[in-house]
Amino acid sequence: MxxxxxxxxxxxxxxxxxxxxxxxxxxxxxxxxxxxxxxxxxxxxxxxxxxxxxxxxxxEPAVSRLARRDSSRRVRTAAPRLWQPLAAAAAVVIGFAMVWTQFADVVQPQGTKVAGEAATGGPSRPPREIALKGAPATRIARAALPEFDASVYLDAALGGALPCGWDDPLESGCGAERLRGAVSMPVLSGGDHYDDLYGLGFAEGYGFSDADYFAGLFGVGG
Amino acid sequence: MRKDPKAHAREATLAATHRDGIARLCRLVLGDAELGEDVCQDVFIKVAATPPPDGADERRWLARVAINACHDVRRGRWWKTQYRRTDEFDESFHENDSRGPERCLLDAEQRERIHAALGELTERQRQVFLLRHFEGWSTEEVAEQLGLSAGSIKTHLFRAITALRDVLNESENE
Incomplete structure (x- = not known):
């Protein structure tokens, strides 16, 4: 002690x-x-x-928001929480299924062909074909609306064609002087699907860039 | 059936003497002023039905009932699933005060932080602190009430005090 x-x-x-x-x-x-x-x-x-x-x-009582409760503080939370993850999972599954279905319907035949050519050492194909193969299915689906033949359209674009139905009001129409000798893009029936395709081509990493587009337009490069 | 006037008078005395203290205890344990008031009301309703035994320390008896009632609220399904705090504008936070606006605001902020820090404590720490510091219970009494050992009570108390002092010192240093 x-x-x-x-x-x-x-x-x-x-x-x-x-x-x-x-x-x-x-x-x-x-x-x-x-x-x-x-x-x-x-x-x-x-x-x-x-x-x-x-x-x-x-x-002293807490003066403010931290310990004060009024009727509005008893707020119902988003109720049972179990359904939330289940609903989220279901939404993801449904979304994936829809995308997969569209992807399979629209792209699979072309993609298979390209893959086959690659395997046999066939002719090199333009990057946008590959781009189409690897592009997100949602974009593919959007571009592939009824009466739209992507390969024809892409071939025309490769040849330097410009779309008709240009959005710019100052450059409306498909006049030859505006196209500077380029081949006119096939007109798609039913609307301006070029925008869909154009948007697809501009997506980063899919090989169809501004440079491709203008190279085709002016006949420069490969 | 009319109540015994003696019992009625005793209830009134109990309420007059201890109501504020029990309301504060409930408020601090639950971290919610109005809910604390509700539980305090429940406590006195229970007391009306079952008054403290003769010779018992009324304040401690009431505090026990209050702590158990707060336990019940926090254990309840409603608390777990539907209780949520929301930040709301409160005019009393900005009310005028003779200490001057800056001092008043600083004091109010410090008080807020301490209340918030109390709310951040674990339930055990908060209960131990409130019973030991505010209610003046001994370590053994708190241990018996909460079913913990005396050593555990001391640890909880020390941690609670440290957390609250940290907040106090932080706000003083700012």
């Missing part, structure tokens, strides 16, 4: 011991040390001050 007292008296009290002393649960030695040690006395006073402040703060 003596040894313990002397060791306590030599060393400053831990924060935990100070808390115990504050609540009257410290040992006699700890209490004595607190009275004799300037540093521990200072820390003890600080602890008491803090606890007084905390006590005062908590004695």
């Amino acid at each position: 003596k040894a313990k007292m002397s060791s306590v008296n030599r060393q400053c009290l831990s924060d935990e011991s100070l808390v115990a002393v504050m609540y009257g649960e410290g040992s006699t030695a700890e209490d004595e040390h607190r009275l004799s040690c300037i540093e521990c006395a200072r820390r003890f006073r600080r602890l008491e001050q803090d606890m007084t402040l905390i006590g005062n703060a908590l004695s």
Whole structure:
């Protein structure tokens, strides 16, 4: 006991011991040390001050939003949460199935052909064919609306054709002077599907870029 | 059937003496002023049905009932699934005060932070702190009420105090 007292008296009290002393649960030695040690006395006073402040703060009601509740605070949350992940999973599965169906219907035959040529070391094909093969199915599906033959359209684009139905009002029509001698793009029935294809070609990483387009238009490059 | 006037008077005395303290305890345990009021009302309704035994420490008896009622609320399905706090504008937060607007705002912010810090404590830490610090229960009494060991109570209390002091010192340093 003596040894313990002397060791306590030599060393400053831990924060935990100070808390115990504050609540009257410290040992006699700890209490004595607190009275004799300037540093521990200072820390003890600080602890008491803090606890007084905390006590005062908590004695008053929380003034604002953090602890106040009114009728609108009892907000129904999004109810049972189990259905949410299930619904999300179902939506993903349905979306994937729809995309897959369209992809299989529209692109698979052409893609198979291209793949076959590649395997037999056949003629090199323009990058946009490959692009079509690898393009996102949603875009393919959008481009492949009824009465639209993508390969014809792409061949024309390769040859430098410009689309009819250009959006720019100053360049409307398919005048020869505007096309600068390029072959006119086949007109698609039923609307301006070129935009779909054009958008597809511009997609990054699919090989049908501005450079391709203008190279074809002006007869430059391969 | 009319109630015994003596019992009625005792209830009134209990409510007058302890209502504010029990309401504060409920409010702090639940971290919600109005819900605390509701639970406090429930406590006094229960007390009306089952008054504290003669000779019992009324305040402690009421605090026990209040703590158990708060437990029930927090354990309830409603609390777990539908209770959600929302941030709302509160005029009282901005009300005028003789201390001057800046001091008033600082005090209010500090109070908010301390209340928020209390809300961040674990339920055990909060209960231990409130019973030990506000209700003045001994470590053994808190341990008995919460079914924990005395050592565990001391640890919870120390952690709670440390967390609250950290918040206080942070706001003072800003």
